Amino acid sequence: MNSIVFVLVGTQHPGNIGSAARALLVMGLARLRLVRPHRFPDEHADAMASGAVDLLRRAEVYDSLDAAVEDCAWVVGTSARVRYLGDEPLLPEAAARSLLDAAGKGATVALVFGCERTGLTNEEADRCHRLTMVPANPEYSSLNLAAAVQIYAWELRRAAITPQPVAARSDETFMKGRFRAPTMEQMEQFFEHLERTLIGTGFIDPTNPRLLTRRLRTLFNRARPDLNELNILRGILTSVEKPKHRTPRTKGPARTPPSASSASVRRPPPPDAAGAPETADGPE
Structure with missing residues (x-):
């Protein structure tokens, strides 16, 4: 109270x-x-x-x-x-x-x-x-x-x-408070960021915004994002304003099986090679 x-x-x-x-x-x-x-x-x-x-x-x-x-x-x-x-x-x-x-x-x-x-x-x-x-x-x-x-x-x-x-999550110490509710000031900063981004992409006409921004306010107020979620949303908006070109992650160099003619290949002896008799010319 x-x-x-x-x-x-x-x-x-x-x-x-x-x-x-x-x-x-x-x-x-x-x-x-x-x-x-x-x-x-x-x-x-x-x-x-x-x-x-x-x-x-x-x-x-x-x-x-x-x-x-x-x-x-x-x-x-x-x-x-x-x-x-x-x-x-x-x-x-x-x-x-x-x-x-x-x-x-x-x-x-x-x-x-x-x-x-x-x-x-x-x-x-x-x-x-x-x-x-x-x-x-x-x-x-x-x-x-x-x-x-x-x-x-x-x-x-x-x-x-x-x-x-x-x-x-009602405990302020839970996860260092990252799931607490954002303040009204933080929500206003998000709405300003959202409007600025949508104007920048051309989705909103700044000379004639109509009722869109008010409807977006209603949408996010109904959703009641916590502080962590609000930071995620602002991160998305920032990525729209300043896109990052990331290099696709690879799994390392591809491995190719060695060829049959490679000198490093050692073929196993035939099953009966260990007991084979020597010939006059020496062991085969």
Whole structure:
């Protein structure tokens, strides 16, 4: 639970920040990050935080979502609507399980909430590995920001108190950590490398990329490659950018059987040669 970060982007009302802090503390969560809050610190935030003012004081403030999640290996964004692109949004329970699974491998993970009026923009949603949505009343799905935070905080606590099997790769020391989940910064470096390579091969038109890069993001976010696999993928991209001409490996010089006329050949004697008698001219 200490590896889970709640990120609020562009929060307009400071009271929602305070209420969110209170919701986190009640469920045993303690990490809050704010991206471009309209007013913070603020007395309304302190008032709504109630006994969670200390948590509020520890909240980290960032200028961009990229900076807020760059150290995170798994990022889930909340959405109030189904997006045209990408996978079907996770239900809150599944989102909580995915966050805890990633956090159990020693990684920092994040759950991101957009501002009250517009939610996450498409660009902000692109920075998330998956999206999640509360299946609210379709005729009135407007959910208060702090209430949404409370729902997910509870789902995380409920999932955390349920015993789960531990895989060998969840140990950070396993194979020197080469199978750990890559951070968001490492994934962004991979996406930049991928786009640069595809532009270089002509597969992507840089003046009209359309939706291809976003679909590729969805594909690799769904696959969730570990750090070792990500390095393999980047190695493949590098080999496309700078091909290596390797010499085919041989098995050594071919061996040819000696000829029958070779002087080095010693023919075995006939079976009865050892007991053959000598002639007048000497032994044959």
